Amino acid sequence: MKYLLLATAALTSTLAFAAEPSFDMKRVSEDIRVMSADDFQGRAPATVGETKTVEFLIDRMQAAGLEPGGSIGPDGKRGWTQDVPLRMSDIVGKPTLSLTYGGKTHSLTQAKDIAVRAALTGQDHVSIKAAPLLFVGYGIKAPERGWDDFKGQDVRGKILVVLINDPDFEGPEGKFGGKAMTYYGRWTYKYEEAARLGAAGVIIVHETEPASYGWATVASSNPNTMFDIVRADPTTAHTPFESWIQRDLAVDLFKASGLDFEKLRAEARKESFQPVPLKATLSADYQVKTQIITSKNVMGRLTGTTYPDETIVYSGHWDHIGVGEPDANGDSIFNGALDNASGIASLLELGRAFKAAGPTQRSVLFLAVTAEEKGLLGSTYYASNPVYPLAKTVGVINMDGTIGPGPAKDFTISGTAKLGLLDMLIEEGGKVGRTYTPDPRVEAGGFFRSDHFPLAKVGVPAISFGGGMDLVNGGVAAGKAWRDAYIKDKYHQPDDEWSPDWNLEGARLDMSLLYTLGRRLADGREWPNWSPDSEFRAARDLSAAERK
Structure with a gap:
């Protein structure tokens, strides 16, 4: 079944598209090399890495012939960026952390035993003395599913111990739809719900399979600088202690x-679960440096000739983790070559391709967002403060990690959402002999972990594209082996570095497919929608009324 609202009855196959351009993969590789070099310091927001990255992106967009696509300045002209105000927090020095249980006090080492985030509540000092621990299962309160892990417990002043993912992860399928992670399974939700209930803090128990990544990823990410969008009351979204x-x-x-x-x-997988107090307390003491900074979303644009107020968006995040604790090799720079210098390099090359191929009827926006690694903050800010009307945003094609081990026979998207934009992608893939494989790791919650999600939440049809696992050379086994090795050894670790030996043919084929999809939208009159049973459908239907 298709979920497309057609503005006209004309078949899209009769539209005259411009010829597909070629892609310069040496240039793509070079762009990745530059952005992931040590002098970019891991591209963290509010660092020299951001300054260098923003300057680099503007330079490349200008050279590609794109127009400034950002906010309108005091002079009445569009610039290349959109200001994104963020709260930035760092733990000062080494935190003093301990658990008392079994009659003893056990000191905890940051990044070894526990991974504590800097408080995003605005306070400059976290002091917790012997706070009682309460196990609340998955920490979910979902009245629409008849589920409440808290059962009326007063959690104020307590540290909640929670499991990662949601109750259906290990089966059987219950109220959370099976193995595919819901938003209730994400760590961001766990923190948000604890804050809503007034808890003193949260401890998430790390397990590799339900988290979808190893301890090394958590240990390297959490102790680094934390960010959030600026909120009127940050305690509505965060507790003082998150770990x-x-x-x-x-x-x-x-x-x-x-x-x-x-x-x-x-027991926690059952709706009858009751919270369990632990015979343990937590103490913590550390200073927090907190300030409000302004980061940047970077935007280049090609204005449509016939419908300039209608926009197709290609997106990706330019940021990475920055500089952290040294790994076993003494490397402290998280270069983020695949994640996501590769996606931004692809975005730049697509911009060049659209410009070279000639004008489009609708406008095309190339949106490089900030602070994805801090919780999709740049895209969240754009979704709340769109530079171009969301009602007339045709669709979003997000790219996050676009270099794989080589060409694949298939492709995928993050998550299992049903929408017309995916139908169109499948159609275009079929024309070049590529098939769609549903996300093989739905339990990882990929739909909620990429920058298309904040736009999807407000109704805009949005996908985050993923290269396939069924490799031309080696099949699915080779693809999975490569993916598993990347997650284990490189994902959110200093070893995510550029290599001159990458096989870029798969990335070239992926860009070709995404170009064809975007060009179809840019030169057509289709308005993709979500499936009738999607939670995002209502918002999109409202925007359809605004377009009339």
């Missing part, structure tokens, strides 16, 4: 409380 702990530590903690961790994990 993860190693699974083995959690097992010991439960055992000292006379509890079986595995048994309680199983």
Whole structure:
């Protein structure tokens, strides 16, 4: 079934599209090399890395012949950027952290036993003394699903211990739709719900499979600078203490409380689960440096000739983690070559391709957003403060990690959403002999982890494209082996670095497919929509009324 609202009855196959341009993969590789070099310092917002990255992007967009696509300045002219105000927080020095259980106080080492985030509540000092721990299962309150892990417990002043993912991860399928992660499974939700209930803090128990990444990823990411959009009351979204702990530590903690961790994990998958107090307390003391900074979304644009107020968006995040604790090799720079210098390099090359191929009827925006690694903040800000009307935004094609091990017979998107934009992508893929494979890791919650999601939440049809796993050379086994090795050894780690030996043919084929989809939208009159049962459908239908 198709979910497309057609403005005309004309078949899109009769539209006269411009010839597909070629892509300069040496130039793409060079752009990745520059952005992921050590002198860009891991491209963290509010650092020299951001300054260098923004300057680089503007230079490349200008050279490609794009127009400034950002906010309108005091002079009445569009610039290349959109200001994104953010709260920035860092833990000063090494935090003092401990758990008391089994009659002993156990000191905790940041990034080894526990990974604590700097408070985003605006305070400059976190001091917690012997706060009681309460196990609340998955930490979910979902009245529309008849689910409440809290059962009326007063959690004020308590540290909540929660599991990652949601109750259906290990099956069988229940109220959360099976193995595919819902937003209730994301760590961001766990923190938000705890804040809404007034908890003193959260400890998420790390487990590799339900988290979809190893401890190294958590340990390298959480102790770094934290960001959030500026909120009138930040305590509505954050508790003072937000952290993860190693699974083995959690097992010991439960055992000292006379509890079986595995048994309680199983109980937490039932709606009858009741919160369980642990015979343990947490103490923490550390200073926090907090300030409001302004980061930048960077935008280049090609104005449509016939419908300039209608916009197709290609997006990707330019930021990465920055500089953190040295790894085993002494490397402290998180270069972020695949994540996501590769997506931005592809975005730039697509901009060049559209410009070279000639004018489009609708406008095309090339949107490089900030602070994805801090919680999709640049795209969240754009969704709340759009430079171009969301009602007339035709669709969003997001790119995050566009270099794989080589050409694939298939392709995918993050998550299992049903929408007309995906139908169109499948159609275009079929024309070049490529097939769609549903997200093989729906339990990882990829739909909620890329910059298309904030736009989807406000109704704009949006996908985050993923290269396939069924490789021309080696098939699915080779594709999975490459992916698993990347997640284990490189994802959110200093080893995510540029290589001159990459096979870029797969990326070239992916760009070709995404170009064809975007060109079809830019020269056509189609208005993709979500499936009738999608939670995003109502917002899109309202925007359809605004277009009339």
